[in-house]
Amino acid sequence: MKVKDVPQEDPFVQPDRDVSLCGRLFAVDDDGKYQEVPSKGWSPRNDAVRFAWNNWGEKAGKVREKVLAGKYSPLAFHMARVRMTSGMLAAYTGFSRRQINKFCKPKNFASLDSGALSRLAEALYMSVEELISID
Amino acid sequence: MEINFEHGHGAHCESAVVRNLLNFYGVRLSEPMVLGLGAGIFFCHLPFFKVNGYAMTSFRYISGRIFSDVTKTLGIEYRKHSFKDPDEAMAKLDEVLLSGTPVGLRVGVYNLTYFPKEYRVHFNGHNLCVIGKEGDDYIISDPIGQNKNKLSSADLKKVRFAQGALPPKGSMYYITSMEHYKPLDTGMIEKSIIKTCYNMTHIPLPMFGAKGIAYLARRMRKWEKLFGKREAALNLAQIIRMLEEIGTGGAGFRFMYAAFLQEASVLLNRPALNQFSMDLTAVGDLWRDFSYNAARFFKQREPEGLTYNDLAVKLEVISARELDIFKRLENSIKRG
Structure with a gap:
């Protein structure tokens, strides 16, 4: 790659402006020497990131519909929302993976006590009230 | 309190953290040199090992190896810790920090609040350096x-x-x-290049090294049949992310390693290495071309005149060329 070809297009919105996240590419200048060049973004990469991001949103939306239809518990939606698998939530909470999968069913979720609910809520960084609703 | 630590922007998280840490102790190395000494360039595609729900594809060696390899090579002594108890981990961090030592950490990306939301995935290979504490806040x-x-x-x-x-x-x-610091010499560079060549050409499993790219190509041909159109495109997106997302210096470390070879050619006084550097740059350009074409799958579900087969052919070309480069490189170093 040549220095003049280093892409500077289409950066993402950054939550913390002071940090100013930025890529850095290595490119060859006219004399054939490598230079470091900061790069704001490249559209193929950003397309891949956005595509994956939108897909997660759509998946969570589908799970939400199923929760409304009474097939899954709200826990399933919140897991999809923060993109956690049952294995990951199991590691965070100390429940087994099988237990987490069970809690994704409305019947088992309704019978959870407050201690178990707060453990789940804590791992998902939300309050118990938020955990049992799907807004 | 804040340690007087020179913050430097870098291309790859781990090599830049190591560079900044070494700089603090008065050892000035460039980022490509750190990557090269740590034998950081690699390829593996592991369909049975899932990260974020997709097959793991990695363009670097295991996270943490660059630090340990570079410090061992230079004769620098270091400590590594991991913990079961979070409070104990934070207490140890405070203790080391208060003694005036900057500390490198491996962290997950998902809860890093200063990352754009699109980048925050459950990926646990990010490195950063803690250099001070003010009240309840750490300076990163x-x-x-x-x-x-x-x-x-x-x-x-x-x-x-x-x-x-x-x-x-x-x-x-x-x-x-x-105490036992040895300045950089030619033997260290040669040894690290040979190690890299071993990783890229000699591991006797199809998923690792340069031939792993051809393995990925074979898998890619089956994706549509195995997962369906949408999931196939998501698998492809995962590979482009690993290849290009902030932190590789472009084309999955290929450009950065080429920069290392160029630097080494001057230090070792071997002009032949500069030719290898240019060859690897050409391969890096092929990777960029691959990403550019792959991105069409994310905009249209079925891009005109492009199939997974075409992408696989591109990967096979890359695989053959990388295999050739690293084999020739190994020979040229060994023959002196």
């Missing part, structure tokens, strides 16, 4: 950012104990002594 030098930043201790605890594939378990590393 994250080489991906152009400036230093702050993170509350609650947030830092979250990212240090992220779960998922390869959990960091609060792992931290720091340099303890420079």
Whole structure:
């Protein structure tokens, strides 16, 4: 790659402006020497990131519909929302993976006590009230 | 308190953290040199090992190896810790920090609040450096950012104990002594190049090294049949992310390693290495071309005149060329 070809297009919105996240590419200048060049973004990469991001949103939306239809518990939606698998939530909470999968069913979720609910809520960084609703 | 630490922006998180740490102790190396000494360039595609729900594709060696390899090569002594108990991990961090030592941490990306939301995936291989504490906030030098930043201790605890594939378990590393420091010499560079060539050409499993790229190509041909159109495109997106997302210096470290070879050609006084550098640059350009074409799958579900087969052919070309480069490179170093 040549220095003049280093892409500077289409950066993402950054939550913390002071940090100013930025890529850095290595490119060859006219004399054939490598230079470091900061790069704001490249559209193929950003397309891949956005595509994956939108897909997660759509998946969570589908799970939400199923929760409304009474097939899954709200826990399933919140897991999809923060993109956690049952294995990951199991590691965070100390429940087994099988237990987490069970809690994704409305019947088992309704019978959870407050201690178990707060453990789940804590791992998902939300309050118990938020955990049992799907807004 | 804040340690007088020079924050430097870098291309790759781990090599830049190591560079900044070494710089603090008065050892000035460039980032490509750190990557090269740590034998950081690699390829593997593991369909049975899932990260974020997709097959793991990696363009670098295991996270943490660059630090240990570079420090061992230079005769620098270091300590590494990992913990079960988060409070113990934070207490140890404070203890080391108060003694005036900058500490490198491996963290998960998902809860790093200063990352754009699109980038925050459950990926546990990010490295940053803690260089001070003010009240409840830690001062962080994250080489991906152009400036230093702050993170509350609650947030830092979250990212240090992220779960998922390869959990960091609060792992931290720091340099303890420079007593037996040996300055960079030609033998070290030659040894690291040979090690890299071994990783890229000699591992007797199809998923690793340059032939792993051809393995990925074979898998890619089956994706549509195995997963359907949408999931196939998502698998492809995962590979482009690993290849190009902030932190590789372009084309999955290929450009950065080429920069290392160029630097080495001057230090070792071997003009032949510069030719290898240019060859690897050409391969890097092929990777960029691959990404550019792959991106069409994310805009249209079925791009005209492009199939997974075409992408696989591109990968096979790349595989053959990388295999050739690293084999020739090994021969040229060994023959002297």
